[in-house]
Amino acid sequence: MIIKRFEAATAPQTMALIKKTLGENAVIFSQKTLDKGMPSQRVEIMAAMDYDMETKPAPLWVEDALPAKRLDTYGYETIRRPQKTQPRQPKKRGPESPEVAANFANLLREKSAPWQTAEKSRSSAPLPRAIHHHQVKKWRDELIDQIEVKHLCSSDRQEIIALVGPTGVGKTTTAAKLAAWYHLHEGKKVTLLSMDCYRIGATDQLRTYARIMRLPCEVAVRKEDLTGAIARHHDADLIIIDTAGKSPYDTTHVHELADWFAPVAHIQPLLCLSATTKKEDLSQIVNSYQALAPHCVILTKLDETRAYASLCQQVAAANMPVGYLTMGQRVPEDFMVAERPFLTSFFRQGWPVMAQEMTN
Numbered sequence: 001m002i003i004k005r006f007e008a009a010t011a012p013q014t015m016a017l018i019k020k021t022l023g024e025n026a027v028i029f030s031q032k033t034l035d036k037g038m039p040s041q042r043v044e045i046m047a048a049m050d051y052d053m054e055t056k057p058a059p060l061w062v063e064d065a066l067p068a069k070r071l072d073t074y075g076y077e078t079i080r081r082p083q084k085t086q087p088r089q090p091k092k093r094g095p096e097s098p099e100v101a102a103n104f105a106n107l108l109r110e111k112s113a114p115w116q117t118a119e120k121s122r123s124s125a126p127l128p129r130a131i132h133h134h135q136v137k138k139w140r141d142e143l144i145d146q147i148e149v150k151h152l153c154s155s156d157r158q159e160i161i162a163l164v165g166p167t168g169v170g171k172t173t174t175a176a177k178l179a180a181w182y183h184l185h186e187g188k189k190v191t192l193l194s195m196d197c198y199r200i201g202a203t204d205q206l207r208t209y210a211r212i213m214r215l216p217c218e219v220a221v222r223k224e225d226l227t228g229a230i231a232r233h234h235d236a237d238l239i240i241i242d243t244a245g246k247s248p249y250d251t252t253h254v255h256e257l258a259d260w261f262a263p264v265a266h267i268q269p270l271l272c273l274s275a276t277t278k279k280e281d282l283s284q285i286v287n288s289y290q291a292l293a294p295h296c297v298i299l300t301k302l303d304e305t306r307a308y309a310s311l312c313q314q315v316a317a318a319n320m321p322v323g324y325l326t327m328g329q330r331v332p333e334d335f336m337v338a339e340r341p342f343l344t345s346f347f348r349q350g351w352p353v354m355a356q357e358m359t360n
Contacts, residue, residue, distance in 0.1 A: 004047060007034070011043045018047045100350040101133070103309035104140040107279075140309075143316040144347050149340050150296045150321035152182075152238070152268075160230065160239040160264060162195075164257060164292060165272035166285055167245035170300040172196065173329060174272055175242040176209035180332030183213060188237040192217040193229050195260065196244040206242055209331060227263045241267070248285040258292060268295035270323060275302045279310035286318045296323030302354060303327040303334075312347045327354055334358075 004021070008014040011031065018026050026047045035041050152159055163171040175192060182188040192210045194203045194217070203219050210217035216233065220226035233239060246253040261267045271294040273285065297320045299311065315322060322343060328334030336357070346353045
């Protein structure tokens with residue numbers, strides 16, 4: 001099946017163009033008005049025909065103001081009715097970029113592999129591209145609708161959070177960003193604690209951030225050190241604990257963290273997930289740290305990739321709310337408190353939404 005996109009000034013003109021190009025038996029998929037209310041208003045219709053269009057002669061145009069064919073960002077062929085006016089500059093349309101659409105399409109292809117296999121056994125005809133794109137958008141929107149947002153409670157009682165996650169997700173920098181946000185923007189009395197004694201320079205990095213912000217910072221080498229430090233800073237509004245990262249396939253690491261947290265009843269783990277992590281590893285990370293019952297997830301390194309479909313899928317599947325976003329090394333600039341409208345736009349359209357937010 002060949003799918004083409006037709007455009008003309010009015011619906012009858014567009015239908016005439018379809019009839020001339022595809023014949024009487026063309027199948028109409030969709031119709032919409034572009035640039036409604038403007039001088040450039042036109043009608044776009046998606047249509048298809050089962051036979052191979054390459055075997056038919058190309059349409060003969062009287063005028064050549066616009067090309068007879070072009071491929072749009074999703075690979076559909078567009079046929080326009082010629083006009084006498086000057087060629088109009090192409091206008092970007094659609095709610096998401098080609099990169100976002102391709103990422104979600106790949107995930108949908110994997111998700112629906114058994115269905116596609118059964119479909120092929122019934123018919124050798126491929127799935128129409130317009131229908132496939134519709135399924136991608138529908139499945140993507142269903143995933144996004146499942147994602148919730150949750151922050152710290154901002155209550156009068158002391159809150160203790162611990163940043164957990166594998167190596168390399170940016171926990172130490174994120175701890176500094178959280179401290180800066182709640183200290184400078186929310187006026188909280190913040191204390192930083194470090195449990196990261198494995199990585200060389202990790203405690204020095206956190207102490208440097210604390211010194212710049214004039215915040216107290218302690219290092220806990222043993223479980224008793226952690227409980228003692230928390231007790232000493234009982235007057236803090238917020239205590240942020242930076243933990244050591246290990247492989248998500250190390251099953252003992254999560255148990256060790258749980259053992260350290262057990263003496264303090266109200267420690268809230270926040271799981272850091274890097275946007276650059278492979279899909280299979282994301283799944284393992286989520287499964288491993290669910291035993292700690294994370295309060296929310298922090299999506300980090302959003303500037304280091306343009307593929308967010310796997311991240312969206314894993315967060316939705318894990319039923320973990322998103323609390324915060326980070327997108328660079330600057331403290332505290334490259335940090336956002338997650339909001340539902342922004343997350344919806346971000347997972348639909350990708351990095352341009354984040355870049356625009358960062359410039360505001």
